[in-house]
Amino acid sequence: MSDGPHRRPTRLRGTISMIAALLTARALRDAFARRRQARVTSRPLRTGEDPSQRDVAANRRAETLVAILLVGAGLFAFAFTIVYAAAGASTQLLAVTLGGALALLAAGAIVAGKALVPQEKSVEQRDVLLKEDELHEVLEIIESGGEGISRRKLLAGAAGLAGAGVLTAAVTPLASLGPDLDAIHxxxxxxxxxxxxxxxxxxxxxxxxxxxxxxxxxxxxxxxxxxxxxxxxxxxxxxxxxxxxxxxxxxxxxxxxxxxxxxxxxxxxxxxxxxxxxxxxxxxxxxxxxxxxxxxxxxxxxxxxxxxxxxxxxxxxxxxxxxxxxAAPFREDIGPSWWSVRRGQS
Amino acid sequence: MAVRRRHRLQRGMRFSEERLGASRAIKWALRYVFPDHWTFLLGEIALYAFIILVASGIFLTLYYVPSDTQVIYRGPYALLRGEQMSEAYRSVLDLSFNVPAGLLVRQIHHWAADVFVAAIVLHLMRIFFTGAYRKPRDLNYFIGLTMLMLAILEGFAGYSLGDDLLSGMGLAIAYSVALAIPFVGAQLGFLIWGGQFPGSADFLPRLEIVHVLLIPLAFAVLITMHLAMIMRQHHTQFPGPGRRERNVVGTPLWPAYALRSIGLLFAVAAVLVLVGGLIQINPVWQWGPYHPYLSENGAQPDWYIGWLIGALRLMPNFEPTIAGHTLIPNPFWGGLAFPLLVFAMMFAWPAIERRVTGDYRRHDLLDRPRDRPVRTAIGAAFLSWVVIIFAVGSTDRIFVRLHVPYEEQIHFWRVGVWLLPIIVFFATRQICRWLQRTGSHPLRDWEGAVIARRRDGGFEVVADSPQDAGAAEPGPPIGTAPGQESEL
Missing domain, CATH: 2.102.10.10 (Rieske [2Fe-2S] iron-sulphur domain)
Known part of the structure; x- marks a missing residue:
């Protein structure tokens, strides 16, 4: 470390990035090797066999890789803010920094999901959706609400009238939007x-x-x-x-x-x-x-x-x-056709 | 260290449990199983694109001015300086040139819209060709189709807000299609636009409310229903070892699937941010402001509107009249009848299939497309029909680039649009049958093993691949891919 103070950061950064690249490459290689191996050893299941399985990966290299990716994402995200703050920030630079941060985050999450946490295959049973006895209970409860009512038709008719009236009232304000078709001519x-x-x-x-x-x-x-x-x-x-x-x-x-x-x-x-x-x-x-x-x-x-x-x-x-x-106005309507666009023409 | 971590987690969970008592629901959610197949990610991509759309859209609404008041541009873009334009268009220019990161966010939003609709369409294709729309998921399929219609409408409303030349031309066509609705079209068009096109001062604010509030609200409700329904029924799955109609085999949400899905969210976001910043889209300053007497040659809409342009171009000049009245103005055919027919057929398909096959059962296992040759062929023919009409939307560009006369292209496709789907139908059905017969997977490596049935009725693995099996014993192998050996 006898070099001038201005050279130290450069060498430090170089060393760090070299180590990072090395670790990333090794972790990636191991991850792929593991997958290849897994594919070779897996054998097709027999009919009726339970496919559930759980592998605890405990993979230190994957931990390192995820950590590197997350640190990278953080640095890119900070870089975005710095680029933004700098006057005359270019759209391209903003995209590369923010997009880079998101891409590294994505890589980190996917590597973590595939290599870091326990890999589990699990079986879940589906519900029977239509349960006859429950359906009947519900129907009974609903129908019991109408017990003691004798003039159903009268009430239904009255409710229908009320509904129709309220619905008409609800859409009536639309008429205030117009339309007055005079302008079309x-x-x-x-x-x-x-x-x-x-x-x-x-x-x-x-x-x-x-x-x-x-x-x-x-x-x-x-x-x-x-x-x-x-x-x-x-x-x-x-x-x-x-x-x-x-x-x-x-x-x-x-x-x-x-x-x-x-x-x-x-x-x-x-x-x-x-x-x-x-x-x-x-x-x-x-x-x-x-x-x-x-x-x-x-x-x-x-x-x-x-x-x-x-x-x-x-x-x-x-x-x-x-x-x-x-010499005169248009003899016919201009613009696209509509119901009365040909009026006055034989 | 571990003890302290556990303690902290416990405290947090205890806090929420004492108030909500949600541990059963949380446990159910954490153990919810997702089947592993890449095609299941298409819907997720659409969902994540929607999230990006909402986030970037909120930013844009803070700057957009929905006003048709005419102003003179005095901003930094020299080529438009002194030009008369609407405040709406100026606000989009200012957003692009004056607001830091404004152009980035606008382009992310535009790209995200294109990806959103594309992901929905691909998701729909997966649903159709694997038969995932069958009972009990037919209701959810209808919700999905509704969202596709809304997405197209929402995208169109979005790029129409800019009031640049391209969006004005698109709105003129939309106005004509509204007027083309039999009997009430003119009234409806005047209602929406507040008068004769290009409309009153009320129109842009109305369009903005539709784009930023009404349709997004509908999306929020429909997406919630879409997800709630699928969680109640669970995902479908392809047949495979241990997979049955009654169960679902895959990765539980916690932790692996959650991490992978979050990864997908970030990946979608990363791609959209990168293309949003690096690949120009809809450079509105090049189109210039819209005035009804202006238009541009070679104008093309966003891709999801292309099929409507194609239909409008392909349609002959058929405009039936009755007693001096125009019964069906021409833009109705391509702009409304055609898309409504396409969606009506997709809505009707589950019922048609049930009726024809007599299969009213519940289905939780997916079909491989080849195992249903007729459905796959109908789907492919239908798709080719729509794709041809979509392609006709670019006949003018083909004329300019390749010098194929425009009129001859139209004459050719007026026939081809009916013939080609028939050819596609028979070809697809033949390919499906051939794939079924040979059991081959041209697009992927062999994965699985060759098994043989023993005398006692059990099975054993005889080789890892058909080649090995051929070397090991002369008899024909019984088993094929894992997909075919489950109890179907």
Whole structure:
């Protein structure tokens, strides 16, 4: 110990960890050897033989191993606190210290359970669950409670009425939760509302280019409302085949549809525009949730996928300043289907 | 030393005995016997994951703010600074970036939820394929199934609270499924969300109460019932030497089993802490805040919701109408009818099996799956049906990674989802019969001995393995694995 004082802890720590590693390795080896031996000597039991047995292990090496594991767990746990207290503690370091402590604890408990304490195999008898005589006693006690009552039906009916009344009263406050379904038909889109982007900038007809799609929101309205989001695209004239009633809904080939998929309410965010005519089936909107695919040139007709309805279209107009505006509200409900979603449609 | 220790223990026990008189119950509990088989640990893993969930969840509730009030983010995560978002989402970001160990606990909680549901599903598979659900444990099997349903619901509610883009998309789908309930769907959806999606200011507080109080409370009651019932009936056990219908052979709780089980608790905790800190899960700051007009491509839910996504994708656009009314909106099929059918079949199975086999007896010994080829085959076919639909949930990723056209995959699986389970049924039944016939254990070493019947009716061990037996005597060995020599 003539080394400098600053070197002593290093050597001490080295020695301790070497001893610990040695002891751990020996204990583990012995434990496995013991198990292997046990497996070889055990012989199958004869039918009807009592399998109970109890071995007192009395294994000093296992004691050492468990002690080492527990000390290690304690040190790791303290390390966690130290790491936590240190500024800028990393999530990874916290996990390794706390997880390490728990892992060592687990190892300690399992080694103790398998090699330290008496190993016991025991037999327990199961209860007979149905005991006829006891069952009859219980039935008699219950039935004896109704002795002397003559008008059972009257009482049962009265109790039933009371129960039904109380139950109804108990669920009545649920009605204060609502619902008022009016809002299901509402969107912020009215005639004249300008289409703006997510920064509030109005779209002009010139900005809307063929081959891209744009997300449009209503000016001066809540962008977070379900019906606010629109898909805005421009298609060449030969791609547009709208029903006759919608002929003037797409001025200059600019079309707008609700962005909310009529299948399950996700925002549609995929746009397929043909770049290679021979193999492409045409422009399409696709919802990334369940891949309902709609045709923008055909009034939102469903091309593929699970949606039960076409994509709702919003009629557009272009004002004198070349801004794109809604020409009318949606003619149908946007969003997922429900009982009356097709009202007014033949 | 030993005397003093004994004295102290005595004093403690005396203290509680004078007040509670519980020594008989304590003795019964300490000597309670657990059968030794690794598959019995799956339920314990679920229980321990639940404990971790409660512990980490309590920490999270102290920071989470269930509010949809819109605020501007000014926290340390530069990419979202200046972004408009709900207070709920901001509180999750702050929890992840500002609270020491907050991210660790949040990720532990998320991982624990995934492990929790997985452990329940594996536990359920063990229960099914070994026939452990039969009388007297059918009631407990129903409780377990109920907990599985609640676990899926609880997990979904949990990851929906964050109000990030992914959770908002999930809630939009949930809202659509609610609306898809025939006749009353819209009323129900409006009731839950407090109005048109994305809902009123009441919605997130409601969802939080469901997630942190109502469902956990139901779990506390159901877990207590689950354990109390199994302790009353005792565990099942595989057949083996000395094991009978009327007894249970294994390790008593005290001390060896208790220590091993505590070890398992710590092991589960250790794994969850390590993956929670080292493997990123649900990095909400990457998804960004949710607004109804936004969505993300390639979005995938937590794994236990995958089967519902698959069903929603696989379903053709069938939406029957009646007199201008929409009778069954499409999301009903995949989002509600399919999971309810799966659970209804699992709930009905014990009664169906009793009816078909005419076996109304009590069963405390387990079946080996191969010994019941038809049940095992039905279970495997059913499982494959659900797993295919689960896999369909990732068709978009298969398209992106492997370039198999999405639409062709859907067309293929709309047929395959019915054909493949039939193939699985016949293949499983054949494999079971082959295993039964040969008595082989492809997945494990030989353990046991070859025994021969003597002239006087007794048995003797002739060799330690079939190979030795072949060398020792030419006659065919009678006995096989220990599992088959008990009195069945």
């Amino acid at each position: 509402q969107t912020p889109w009215r005639r004249g509302v300008r289409l703006v982007d997510d920064q509030g900038r109005p779209y002009t007809a010139e900005e809307v280019q063929i081959g891209s799609f744009y997300t449009a929101l209503p000016e001066h309205a809540d962008p977070g409302a379900f019906g606010s989001g629109l898909l805005l695209v421009k298609l060449p004239a030969d791609r547009i085949h709208l029903p006759p009633a919608r002929r003037d809904w797409a001025p200059e080939g600019i079309l707008a549809y609700s962005k909310i998929c009529p299948h399950a309410g996700c925002a549609i965010s995929l746009y397929r525009y043909p770049t290679y005519q021979p193999t492409s089936v045409g422009p399409a909107f696709t919802c990334p949730c369940h891949y309902s695919t709609f045709s923008p040139g055909e009034g939102g007709r469903l091309m593929f996928g699970p949606a039960g309805r076409a994509l709702p279209q919003l009629p557009l107009m272009i004002d004198a300043e070349r801004n794109v505006r809604a």
